[in-house]
Amino acid sequence: MRKLYYLLIFIFSFSVLSAQEKLTKEEQARREKNIQAGNPFAKYGYKAKVATLSKGKYLEFHDLDSIVTIGTMRWHVDKNQIVGRIKIDTLNPDAQPIGDAPGRWMSPDPLSEEFPSYSPYNFCYNNPVKFKDPDGRAAITADGDFEPTKEGNLRVEKGDTPEKLKKEYGLVLTTGKDQNGNKFDFKEGDVLVLNNNMTRDVAQYDKSGVIEPESCHEAAYSAVKGLEINQNTAEVHSSLDGIVEGLSSSTATNFAKSYTQASSSSDAVFGKTITVFGDGAHSAVFYGTSNDGTNYYYSKNGNGGPPTISKESDLVNQYGSATYFNPNTKK
Amino acid sequence: MKTLINFICVLAVSFFFNSCKKNEEQVEFYLLKKRIISTEGIPVQQYAKMKNIKNFESAKYCSFDTVKKQLIYGGKFVVNQNDLQSEPLVTNDEVLKLDMEKSELILSESARKKISQINPSMKYGVQFVITVNKKPCLTGYFRSNISSYIYNWNYIGYDYYNNNIEAKRDDNFVIRQNADYEKWKPVLTNLKNYPEIIVALKNSNRLK
Numbered sequence A: 001m002r003k004l005y006y007l008l009i010f011i012f013s014f015s016v017l018s019a020q021e022k023l024t025k026e027e028q029a030r031r032e033k034n035i036q037a038g039n040p041f042a043k044y045g046y047k048a049k050v051a052t053l054s055k056g057k058y059l060e061f062h063d064l065d066s067i068v069t070i071g072t073m074r075w076h077v078d079k080n081q082i083v084g085r086i087k088i089d090t091l092n093p094d095a096q097p098i099g100d101a102p103g104r105w106m107s108p109d110p111l112s113e114e115f116p117s118y119s120p121y122n123f124c125y126n127n128p129v130k131f132k133d134p135d136g137r138a139a140i141t142a143d144g145d146f147e148p149t150k151e152g153n154l155r156v157e158k159g160d161t162p163e164k165l166k167k168e169y170g171l172v173l174t175t176g177k178d179q180n181g182n183k184f185d186f187k188e189g190d191v192l193v194l195n196n197n198m199t200r201d202v203a204q205y206d207k208s209g210v211i212e213p214e215s216c217h218e219a220a221y222s223a224v225k226g227l228e229i230n231q232n233t234a235e236v237h238s239s240l241d242g243i244v245e246g247l248s249s250s251t252a253t254n255f256a257k258s259y260t261q262a263s264s265s266s267d268a269v270f271g272k273t274i275t276v277f278g279d280g281a282h283s284a285v286f287y288g289t290s291n292d293g294t295n296y297y298y299s300k301n302g303n304g305g306p307p308t309i310s311k312e313s314d315l316v317n318q319y320g321s322a323t324y325f326n327p328n329t330k331k
Numbered sequence B: 001m002k003t004l005i006n007f008i009c010v011l012a013v014s015f016f017f018n019s020c021k022k023n024e025e026q027v028e029f030y031l032l033k034k035r036i037i038s039t040e041g042i043p044v045q046q047y048a049k050m051k052n053i054k055n056f057e058s059a060k061y062c063s064f065d066t067v068k069k070q071l072i073y074g075g076k077f078v079v080n081q082n083d084l085q086s087e088p089l090v091t092n093d094e095v096l097k098l099d100m101e102k103s104e105l106i107l108s109e110s111a112r113k114k115i116s117q118i119n120p121s122m123k124y125g126v127q128f129v130i131t132v133n134k135k136p137c138l139t140g141y142f143r144s145n146i147s148s149y150i151y152n153w154n155y156i157g158y159d160y161y162n163n164n165i166e167a168k169r170d171d172n173f174v175i176r177q178n179a180d181y182e183k184w185k186p187v188l189t190n191l192k193n194y195p196e197i198i199v200a201l202k203n204s205n206r207l208k
Helices: A002-018 A025-036 A162-169 A197-208 A216-224 A250-257 A312-319 B002-020 B044-051 B109-116 B195-203
Strands: A067-070 A073-076 A081-085 A259-262 A274-277 A282-289 A295-300 A307-311 A322-327 B027-031 B063-065 B070-072 B095-099 B104-107 B126-132 B135-144 B155-158 B173-178 B186-188
Touching: A197 A216, A197 A295, A197 A307, A216 A274, A216 A282, A216 A295, A250 A259, A274 A312, A282 A312, A295 A312, A307 A312, A312 A322, B027 B095, B027 B195, B044 B063, B095 B195, B104 B109, B109 B155, B126 B195, B135 B195
Parallel strands: B135 B155
Antiparallel strands: A067 A073, A073 A081, A259 A322, A274 A282, A274 A322, A282 A295, A295 A307, B027 B126, B063 B070, B095 B104, B104 B173, B126 B135, B155 B173, B173 B186
């Protein structure tokens, strides 16, 4: 019986030892070099113990040398010249990815359908200054924004400040009181009640139930002019995307001339940007971006529909992809 | 000989009864094989060519009223039998009633479901025809209830359902028209202008 135990212990030890990765001398040296690249005391000749995740299999420390790798080039940053080229050894399974290879996208964004206006390979809507993406799922604003409510008011989110309110919404509020004299001190979750032409439109429908018969385009044009929708302000009948000189009215054509297409929603301005959805199927006015990156719009969905504050994703689902138009005057 | 006489009698009686059975007229809804341009105004493609207007893609299915200088998105159109799709969208069995007073068609649940799944065109609508025994009688558009475009010809507003959107606004299939194509002011279509449909539904006891 005792012999059996010895045999089992021997087999166990043998299998544990044989399971260890066998490295060639060259590979061991390469890994040691990778580890020591992170040794801050190397210049003093001291070999410190360096914490790594891959035990040197991958280079985990940035190269701060004067010679850097860009693609397959070795570039001397002081001399501003190429000092060497790297040949990729495709047969070596331990070969390191070089240059920009680690930065390439390996697959399209699995959430790309949620952001149809953007390439499935973009990072932070191509605007890493405004947005951040801490968990890799979807970009969120880097420094907090207010979240519009369905009434068009603003709910304070983490990081929201009076400066932000002024920058994004053009509202000056530093006294601790809102426009209605109610106490308001930028605490997370607080709702700032707004009183503008768009909130009045939404409230008017909620109270009366009477729907103005204007189209989404007419409602949007009224809104950017600071007007509430009614028969007198309904001047433009066509979407900015669908105005054709010679076919559209002169009012619509002139209006279109005062707008320029913006590259993305990050350039959109509260109450000023008109966003066109689909092939001119719908127009809505930009109403801000919440902390999670959701864009909101003042939108009248159809002649028979009430004015609402809607999410961009809902409008895209209903009408098609978004194109942004900013007034030609500077922000 | 006697057997033959009996057989002829039975045959005659059966013919008699069969001839008494009246064939019900078939009222059906058809979608069209391709878009038919309205007969109102002048087709945009033609007008653009005349006036050398380029980039009119965003209005390619419209007509143009050269007097009022207005685009016509949902104007009157005429079809013949060759324009209809091979299978009806709504079959005769699915047309339950017609409420003349409200210009409202009462359709079966299966028909409602089929209509609510028609992919909407917010600008141009989806053209349909109501036929009686496959003869086109009433032309019109299925118009999404969230569209901002005005159709001055017959239209039925509907809510489009897919997996993402469930915006329910209207359960009724009312046939309306708009007084013009400048201001949204819908009125009920006068169905007395379509006597074939009225007669067909009256004969099958489906008129409310």
